[in-house]
Amino acid sequence: MLKTFTIGGIHPSENKLTGHEHIVNLPVPDAVTIPLSMHLGVPAKAVVEKGETIRTGQLIAKGNGFVSSHIHSSVSGKVLKIDKAIDASGYKHDSIFIQVEGDEWDETIDRSDELNHRCSLSQKDIIQKINAAGIVGMGGATFPSHVKLSLPRGKKARFLIINGVECEPFLTSDHALMLEKGEELMVGISILGKALNAEKTLVGIENNKPDAIENLKKIAGKYKNISIHALKVKYPQGGEKQLIQALIHREVPSGGLPVDVGTVVFNVGTAYAVYEAVQKNKPLFERIVTVTGKSLKKPSNFRVRIGTAVNELIEAAGGMPQDTGKIINGGPMMGKALSSTFVPVTKGTSGILILNDREARRKAVEPCIRCAKCVSVCPMGMEPYLLMALSEKQMFERLESDRVMDCIECGSCSYICPANRPLLDYIRLGKSSVGKIIRTRKK
């Protein structure tokens, strides 16, 4: 029996169209727009000025405080302006506009393909380097990695868990990485293990990627204390709490963090970025992005410079299909619909998914028939039908006591509902109101 999490879960069609596509370097674009806020926390502060000439990999914005992240240029060229630009959120945020001239990399970056195994840095130096490279969680949450690695006093991470689950349908950027950059990835993982002084490292991969599992198992043989685990395919296994439960059978308490059960979780994409940062001195300025969709001519896995406009990715994948109905930043379950394709790829962009008109349409909402399917699929053991009703009626106290804040917004409830009820939409509304109430109470 394969391991998996025990409460709820669904199995949507996997649709991994790009599972066997090699990673292709997307040509450097003519211009990039780099938002100053591509991470969770305080936006970075620009340290370059209009007209300044910069190199690829040069620091262009400094993290503002501890929970923030440095930002580096993904191209060489001239700073056009620092101004507001619409990003993937649909809102305008401060961004640095750069006109590309050539591709001149900062000379401190090691551009060779040679594998560098050895790392003799101390824990502190590793974390410092990761911070300097502007690394954030690349699974989508974009939480600054150096913050995660700096454990609160008295806490210990016995287990390092590496998330190679990629449970979102359609997305394959992590899969491609595990296949093509397995050696580098494992070095990155071992560096993270060293930074945390973890006793054991567990890599979780869903069983629909047997080639990736086999590849990493082969490489992991050379390392002590790193084990690869095949998991039963079930969404949302890539959720931090679900993955921890699947692998070590411990449940992160309500309102708690993984470190409360002695674990820290990183995505494989992050581990690869750590390898590049620590061993190759390369800051985070490019990433793998899956561009996919059933109507797309050439669904692909691209290596993309951060700040590249989404429409350039779509052009490279065969152009925008005629029947496009929705463009999603991320996967179909948790990704965000874009209102424009002229928004930049950021550190957290794992995929661009194009749904056709038919797939994009929501069906008419019908009355709840109390079939209890939402309750049975909820991975947090909550009652979505009830939370939706309480949210509609603005009964915030009961929303809180029925644990609305535990919701991880995986969307399993809305996905399964036979009456097409917008359960998660209402739960999000309730969550945001309850969150405000909790914050005012704390003050």
Add this chain to the structure above:
Amino acid sequence: MNKFITVAPSPHIHSGKSVERLMYGVILALIPALVVSVFFYGIGAIAVTFISIVSCVLFELLIQKFILKTQVRISDGSALVTGMLLAFNLPSNLPWWIIIIGALVSIGIGKMTFGGLGNNPFNPALVGRVFLLLSFPVQMTSYPVPKGLSTPYISNIEGFTGPTPLGILKEGIKQGTPVSDLMKELPSYLDLFLGKLGGSMGEIAGAALILGLIFLLIRKIITWHIPVSIILSVYVFTGILHLTDPSQYADPLFHILTGGILLGAIFMATDYVTSPMTSPGMLVYGIGIGVITVLIRVFGAYPEGVSFAILIMNGFVPLINRYIKPRRFGEEVKNG
């Protein structure tokens, strides 16, 4: 490209499940039992089912269109299911006008008064059935004798009707006959399993109902919790009684194969709207139904009690939903 695209919150894909598909799944699961019923009771089974379905759907249509003046939703298949389940709870020789009254009570009082699908606290088909049982006790309890396909529809004549196995048992015990003697008069277990006995048209065929259950489980239309907890609790409760005094109490297998336990456990108690929302809640509900059924059968005035037990437990569902919560993630923190 000048084209409007949709911008909406996640999730962006849907399972494709729909209310209609679930309802038609239930209808498919009921087909084997209908076939068995026709096989033993003949044309009457078809007539009762047909009248019940048509009048249920028609009443729902009329009420939605002319009284509630809301969107007509008969295509969701729920009235069809109610009609079919009502028919399954009636004898196959019931006069047409009584069936129509039953349909009116089911849909009108049982369902639409509360706001239609999703809002009714009690199982509509059972509301109709119990109303008829109390209003027309004679017609509702003169079951046709299974005489095969050639059984005429209106057969309320001597020689064509007979009591149910549970009725025989109840009467016999009242007169002091030991259960072991009564058993000789009753159909064999094989007959009970295949459906050769007197009873409501849908409750007779254990094998066909279990086939329906397997279909419902495979298609994930229902979960095992309610049927299994009802059947197991009836088995355990009647088993204990049987062990204490075999001459007074029939054995548990007999109880499970008679009097609509299977129909109730598989199709009536699992009605989405009137059953609990969590798995532990479903177990409590199922055990409640099992225990009340046995209490009515053994100690009450009626020979059978599934319908009443389900309706009583329907009444407890809001309470169960309020207090019995699913197992929350992070509730049992294991630190080892």
